[in-house]
Amino acid sequence: MGAKPMPVPDADSRRFWEGCREHRLQIERCADCKTARFPPAALCPHCRSSRSEWVAASGRGTVFSWIVVRHPVPKDMYAGEVPYVVALVELEEGVRMPTNIVGCAPDAIRAGMPVEVVFDDVSADITLPRFRPQVPS
Amino acid sequence: MWTLRDKYAIAGIGTTKYSANSRTTVLNLALEACGAAAADAGIAVEEIDGVVSYHFGDSVPSIAVATGLGLPAARYAVEFSSGGNAANLIVQTAAAAIEAGLARNVLCFRAMNGRSGLRLGGSRDLNSRGITQYTAPFGWITYPQAMAMWCRRHMIKYGTTSEQLGAVAVACRRNAALNPRAMMREPITLADHQSSRMIVEPFRLLDICLESDGACAVLVTPAERARDLRRKPVYIRGAAYGGGPNQGDDLFDAIRWPEHAHNYAKYIAADLWASAGVGPQDMDVAEIYDCFTYSVLMQLEGFGFCKEGEGGAFVEDGNIDRGRKIPVNTHGGLLSEAYIHGLNHVIEAVEQLRGDAGSRQVAGAELALTTAGAMTCGSALVLRN
Numbered sequence: 001m002g003a004k005p006m007p008v009p010d011a012d013s014r015r016f017w018e019g020c021r022e023h024r025l026q027i028e029r030c031a032d033c034k035t036a037r038f039p040p041a042a043l044c045p046h047c048r049s050s051r052s053e054w055v056a057a058s059g060r061g062t063v064f065s066w067i068v069v070r071h072p073v074p075k076d077m078y079a080g081e082v083p084y085v086v087a088l089v090e091l092e093e094g095v096r097m098p099t100n101i102v103g104c105a106p107d108a109i110r111a112g113m114p115v116e117v118v119f120d121d122v123s124a125d126i127t128l129p130r131f132r133p134q135v136p137s
Numbered sequence: 138m139w140t141l142r143d144k145y146a147i148a149g150i151g152t153t154k155y156s157a158n159s160r161t162t163v164l165n166l167a168l169e170a171c172g173a174a175a176a177d178a179g180i181a182v183e184e185i186d187g188v189v190s191y192h193f194g195d196s197v198p199s200i201a202v203a204t205g206l207g208l209p210a211a212r213y214a215v216e217f218s219s220g221g222n223a224a225n226l227i228v229q230t231a232a233a234a235i236e237a238g239l240a241r242n243v244l245c246f247r248a249m250n251g252r253s254g255l256r257l258g259g260s261r262d263l264n265s266r267g268i269t270q271y272t273a274p275f276g277w278i279t280y281p282q283a284m285a286m287w288c289r290r291h292m293i294k295y296g297t298t299s300e301q302l303g304a305v306a307v308a309c310r311r312n313a314a315l316n317p318r319a320m321m322r323e324p325i326t327l328a329d330h331q332s333s334r335m336i337v338e339p340f341r342l343l344d345i346c347l348e349s350d351g352a353c354a355v356l357v358t359p360a361e362r363a364r365d366l367r368r369k370p371v372y373i374r375g376a377a378y379g380g381g382p383n384q385g386d387d388l389f390d391a392i393r394w395p396e397h398a399h400n401y402a403k404y405i406a407a408d409l410w411a412s413a414g415v416g417p418q419d420m421d422v423a424e425i426y427d428c429f430t431y432s433v434l435m436q437l438e439g440f441g442f443c444k445e446g447e448g449g450a451f452v453e454d455g456n457i458d459r460g461r462k463i464p465v466n467t468h469g470g471l472l473s474e475a476y477i478h479g480l481n482h483v484i485e486a487v488e489q490l491r492g493d494a495g496s497r498q499v500a501g502a503e504l505a506l507t508t509a510g511a512m513t514c515g516s517a518l519v520l521r522n
């Protein structure tokens with residue numbers, strides 16, 4: 001069984017992945033025009049400022065689009081995982097993030113469905129932010 | 138905007154056999170198709186001084202083709218690191234290079250062992266660096282998986298159905314049945330589409346294009362030169378390349394794309410039609426990039442053959458069939474002829490405009506659209522005879 005791909009944090013993304021490791025979802029935004037961005041990047045594509053700040057995201061969002069992977073590729077990595085759901089989730093902060101939807105039957109997923117982050121410690125160093133249907137509080 | 142209307146022409150075309158196993162090298166495929174295009178035009182190989190291609194690290198550099206063909210001086214031997222979105226871009230670039238005096242006669246080619254060698258659809262960068270760190274760790278890895286996300290968005294926004302996608306697959310296969318070059322000629326029905334295995338929802342097996350070994354090449358030359366050559370020239374009337382904002386960090390990445398129910402077509406259509414001085418209603422055939430069934434819907438909408446959101450109903454009503462509103466993918470497309478990454482669409486358009494398409498000829502075809510791309514960026518040509 002091959003090792004699944006794991007994020008390789010870099011200068012732009014280190015803070016994001018460190019936050020996930022601490023079970024905190026953080027989003028980078030421009031310190032000047034306050035536009036949130038994902039993925040993290042050195043420049044604000046809105047005003048080209050290089051000053052940025054990290055803000056705590058609410059961890060809530062909605063399903064923008066999703067797929068259900070039935071045929072595993074690469075097979076040795078995902079044969080035991082299918083079916084699984086990959087979604088683009090629109091966060092309350094206004095950015096979209098690729099993720100998995102867990103804790104929900106694939107056929108029950110709907111566009112616009114409210115979801116919330118759940119952290120999955122997949123290795124000693126890496127935690128992936130996945131999402132599950134929002135539990136009413 | 139393209140300002141070279143009708144000043145350049147495709148004077149020759151060449152292909153290899155399309156197969157699941159060429160049993161030869163990609164370089165040999167490229168040389169065979171390029172040599173055939175030069176011979177078809179009736180131009181001496183010594184007169185060719187430009188070679189343009191595109192690939193994903195699965196092909197050979199343009200200088201290798203220049204070397205293999207023995208070009209005395211390749212002044213413009215370049216390639217794009219690109220996907221099928223560049224299939225028409227290379228033709229535009231060839232003409233632009235000639236206009237600028239960088240070359241006189243330019244071969245454009247795409248060669249690949251896409252089934253027996255590196256399979257683009259089956260795998261991708263797994264190292265999870267750069268933009269891939271946000272996608273691959275979630276098991277979002279292959280191109281079918283990337284584009285299924287777009288297709289779903291079209292379904293969400295417009296109510297597009299799997300049966301409507303199936304209409305594209307069935308139409309392409311019906312055309313392929315008339316095409317001796319096509320890899321898949323056995324007719325299929327909508328029921329076959331609906332019972333084909335689910336690969337990545339919403340895509341079934343028959344929503345996904347073929348994987349092929351093969352090569353295509355076209356020779357671009359000034360119009361006045363083309364008129365002195367062996368074959369009837371096919372003029373490059375209009376051209377456009379590009380996309381919208383946030384085309385992404387690579388071809389897979391569409392995290393920041395504003396709305397995945399539309400693709401690049403919506404953004405380049407105005408330039409394309411203005412450059413050509415004609416519109417979708419004037420096209421006799423349209424060879425539309427069909428790596429997946431859904432991409433045909435978004436391009437029919439984006440280029441204005443139907444209204445936004447109506448692509449599903451448009452194909453379901455048979456409007457893309459032969460003899461109807463706009464015959465699409467008269468060769469069978471990437472879905473049923475072969476996956477030569479979109480350059481095979483240009484070959485088909487040229488054959489249609491020459492009147493050489495045999496039993497699949499659209500009678501009296503004078504204007505053809507070719508498109509290339511499915512996601513954030515792409516290219517298109519209007520060709521005429």
Ligand SMILES: [Zn+2]
Nearest residue numbers: 030033044047
């Ligand atoms: Zn800013």
